[in-house]
Amino acid sequence: MSLLDRFRDRVGSSAATTGDPLVDDLRAALSPERVKTDGAQRSLLGKDASVFDGGSAGPICYPVSTAEVVEIMRIAQVHERAVVPRGAGTGLAGGAIPLGAPIVVAVTKMTSILEIDEANGVAWVEPGVINLDLTRQLTPLGYHFAPDPSSQQVCTIGGNVANNSGGPHCLAYGVTNSHVAAIEVVSPAGEVIMLGGLDPEPDGYDLRGVFVGSEGTLGIATKVAVRLTKNRPAVRTLLMSFASVRDAANTVSDVIAAGIVPAAMEVMDQRITEAVENYVGAGYPTDAAAVLLAEVDGPDEGIDIDADRIAEIGRGNHATMVRVAADDTERALLWKGRKTAFGAVAQIAPDYYLHDTVVPRSALADVLDEIYAIADRHDLLIMNVFHAGDGNLHPLIVFDGRDEGVLDRVHAAGGEIIEASLAAGGVLSGEHGIGVEKQKYMDRLFSDADLEHQNRLRRAFDPVCRANPGKVLPMGHSCADIQQLRSVPTGVWG
Amino acid sequence: MTATLRNADPVLDEFAVAVGAEGTLSVAGNRTRWDVGGPLAPDTRIISAPTGIVEYIPEEMIVTVRAGTSVDELHRTLAERGQWTALPERGGTVGGAVAVGQSDYRRPARGDLRSAVLQVRYVSAEGTLVTGGGPTVKNVSGFDLPRLITGSLGTLGCIAEVILRTNPIPATTRWLSSTDADPFAIHARLLRPGPVLWDGTTTQVMLFGHDIDVTADVDRLRSVGRFDDCDEPSAPAGHRWSVPPAALTNMAALDTGAFVAEVGVGIIHAERAQIRPPLDPGARLIHERMKAEFDPTGRLNPGRIAGVR
Numbered sequence A: 001m002s003l004l005d006r007f008r009d010r011v012g013s014s015a016a017t018t019g020d021p022l023v024d025d026l027r028a029a030l031s032p033e034r035v036k037t038d039g040a041q042r043s044l045l046g047k048d049a050s051v052f053d054g055g056s057a058g059p060i061c062y063p064v065s066t067a068e069v070v071e072i073m074r075i076a077q078v079h080e081r082a083v084v085p086r087g088a089g090t091g092l093a094g095g096a097i098p099l100g101a102p103i104v105v106a107v108t109k110m111t112s113i114l115e116i117d118e119a120n121g122v123a124w125v126e127p128g129v130i131n132l133d134l135t136r137q138l139t140p141l142g143y144h145f146a147p148d149p150s151s152q153q154v155c156t157i158g159g160n161v162a163n164n165s166g167g168p169h170c171l172a173y174g175v176t177n178s179h180v181a182a183i184e185v186v187s188p189a190g191e192v193i194m195l196g197g198l199d200p201e202p203d204g205y206d207l208r209g210v211f212v213g214s215e216g217t218l219g220i221a222t223k224v225a226v227r228l229t230k231n232r233p234a235v236r237t238l239l240m241s242f243a244s245v246r247d248a249a250n251t252v253s254d255v256i257a258a259g260i261v262p263a264a265m266e267v268m269d270q271r272i273t274e275a276v277e278n279y280v281g282a283g284y285p286t287d288a289a290a291v292l293l294a295e296v297d298g299p300d301e302g303i304d305i306d307a308d309r310i311a312e313i314g315r316g317n318h319a320t321m322v323r324v325a326a327d328d329t330e331r332a333l334l335w336k337g338r339k340t341a342f343g344a345v346a347q348i349a350p351d352y353y354l355h356d357t358v359v360p361r362s363a364l365a366d367v368l369d370e371i372y373a374i375a376d377r378h379d380l381l382i383m384n385v386f387h388a389g390d391g392n393l394h395p396l397i398v399f400d401g402r403d404e405g406v407l408d409r410v411h412a413a414g415g416e417i418i419e420a421s422l423a424a425g426g427v428l429s430g431e432h433g434i435g436v437e438k439q440k441y442m443d444r445l446f447s448d449a450d451l452e453h454q455n456r457l458r459r460a461f462d463p464v465c466r467a468n469p470g471k472v473l474p475m476g477h478s479c480a481d482i483q484q485l486r487s488v489p490t491g492v493w494g
Numbered sequence B: 001m002t003a004t005l006r007n008a009d010p011v012l013d014e015f016a017v018a019v020g021a022e023g024t025l026s027v028a029g030n031r032t033r034w035d036v037g038g039p040l041a042p043d044t045r046i047i048s049a050p051t052g053i054v055e056y057i058p059e060e061m062i063v064t065v066r067a068g069t070s071v072d073e074l075h076r077t078l079a080e081r082g083q084w085t086a087l088p089e090r091g092g093t094v095g096g097a098v099a100v101g102q103s104d105y106r107r108p109a110r111g112d113l114r115s116a117v118l119q120v121r122y123v124s125a126e127g128t129l130v131t132g133g134g135p136t137v138k139n140v141s142g143f144d145l146p147r148l149i150t151g152s153l154g155t156l157g158c159i160a161e162v163i164l165r166t167n168p169i170p171a172t173t174r175w176l177s178s179t180d181a182d183p184f185a186i187h188a189r190l191l192r193p194g195p196v197l198w199d200g201t202t203t204q205v206m207l208f209g210h211d212i213d214v215t216a217d218v219d220r221l222r223s224v225g226r227f228d229d230c231d232e233p234s235a236p237a238g239h240r241w242s243v244p245p246a247a248l249t250n251m252a253a254l255d256t257g258a259f260v261a262e263v264g265v266g267i268i269h270a271e272r273a274q275i276r277p278p279l280d281p282g283a284r285l286i287h288e289r290m291k292a293e294f295d296p297t298g299r300l301n302p303g304r305i306a307g308v309r
């Protein structure tokens, strides 16, 4: 039985939502309107953007300050209940899915940019600030926030921190962990702790570094000092077409091998490119087996050196077309196409499952071949759009959930994709995290001792498993145990 | 998994046996930073870590190297393929550099050491070989043991082997020096400033990138002061301070004595030692629990505390 099923079973199925003294305490601490218990809200926040259902939310709190988050944690302690932090709910691994009626702490009302401190190169922001809003506020000052996930119009900085999110431009600039100097955290015991600092080498263990990417299991981030990245004076965006996905993939690994680290290198295969073109008409060629979007940036003077070399490497790998975006408008359109790829897919089939693994760049072409073969074997449609420069694959399985038995095939194919990536020397996730999606694969990558040590790290922050229990580590290696659920009144949060 | 990355390695197994499960123990590198973290408790058994570059894949920009290997040897090997890492070149070992966690004074050009450790294999206090992280640049597969072990001064586990991210050495690097330019203006003026070292009088700045970009940067700099070419300075010595970068604009408020400051970074190499504020109590509690989780009997590097410089 999966972890999810075990939690589901525990909670029963009655629909009553009152009669839990926890709710009165939360309402008294926040305000009645900011503690929701109605079925509609709870069913909405029982899910995230992943394909996993079966979550069950308890009361949903919308705190507006660190002090309120502390109150929530203390109340959770008194009532012995678990707490699940939540941002915009765009996570794709089920990280924000509440298991067993925990308190859901949605930080979406904590949206202030508190201070822009240019002298220290940081901005202090609340966790509910939306990624793109932050960059929009910084742009007039000459800065931006470097991580640019495709979901940046909606996802939150808190979620970015928790998932160590990436984006196309993280190839040269690094993922979220490189762009966060300090994090104010409300610990599972309800204490306010500052992790990291504005100085480059804070004392002690790198607790800031381990909090980033911990998927809401080590506490709730209530304030983040994000690093400011200077805007780029010059940009060149190259669009290349190829007659095979292999040629595109080889171009990517040859560019890196040539010692060039572009700002971004993204590949889309023909199916996804067609979908994108039908959706936004970004100007991508639809007759190519694959397109490569490569971008270099930097000072004006040398900008064309790398751009020219990349074009040359592409031609050496049989590029059928090489085009440089003529101006900012064309560039913006190309990126719009890339970033709305997942929206475009919704036009083709009602459901999709977006995977996320990383492989060595030199293995990209072979692993992609295998992925297409896996799709054929399971009679599924798979499209590929991915952060090629990092070797970060995003196979996208498109399906209609109403088809009999399709989910089984989707999951079977997903498992084979993971195995193929690991066999090539890759890892389970590049940016979406483990959540509930990949727990069962953790022991394919790590030994028992490795997992036990990961659990030690977690326990040092949260000995009682209050924060987001049942995530990341597989059963037997985590406090996924049901202890947190013991005090949930039977039938109340069905 | 590719065969070489996590395969059983008899050399690492021997190291695990050497660490064992009992008695106090410290791993010595070349002792270039032996005093960091405070004095080692007396009668501590001292061992050394295994050596050797296990696998270098320049096309993937990663290198697998055992902890006892000298940074110099590693960088000599990488330089043959036009690459380097963020590890400081101060005569020490790879494991020592990772355990101490301090970046090179050329960090703006070479990257941050703590982001360069992709995978770590260490021997636990129980004598077991443990792996954290993975060989890829991007990875959110579970809790980040490489970040925890980096900078932990060997108090949580004995580092046996790491996979490091390598970077291409820029086509051109050029050092300039000025006595009349404002170091903060220099830092602000450049898009991607290299290291900017300032001792209160003279500023030395490294420019890097394509030749044509470096030449253009020189022109930009000459708009804020007089600059002459100079040799690459040697690594600054002295007590290491870590302060918010803005604090460098008011050096008079800091009791450093003679200093060399890394402008834009916040490291100061100073005559006098920094008095660090105590850790905040909540963070201290997590530290204590972390140590208790990983080394319940306190056998690893007794006497030392991570972060005491």
Ligand SMILES: Cc1cc2nc3c(=O)[nH]c(=O)nc-3n(C[C@H](O)[C@H](O)[C@H](O)COP(=O)(O)OP(=O)(O)OC[C@H]3O[C@@H](n4cnc5c(N)ncnc54)[C@H](O)[C@@H]3O)c2cc1C
Residues within 6 Å of the ligand: A048, A049, A084, A085, A086, A087, A088, A089, A090, A091, A092, A094, A095, A096, A107, A127, A148, A149, A150, A151, A154, A155, A156, A157, A158, A159, A160, A161, A162, A163, A164, A165, A166, A167, A168, A215, A216, A217, A219, A220, A221, A222, A342, A343, A431, A432, A468
């Ligand atoms: C169309 C689409 C495209 C995407 N593209 C990308 C991409 O390019 N790159 C990428 O990396 N991801 C991508 N994602 C995944 C997702 O958007 C990111 O993981 C994002 O950072 C999640 O932010 P969120 O606010 O939605 O977090 P949620 O989904 O609400 O939460 C995610 C995790 O963070 C935890 N969490 C949230 N807030 C806090 C907090 N304040 N403190 C502690 N823990 C917290 C939650 O418990 C959960 O485990 C995409 C998703 C979609 C739907």
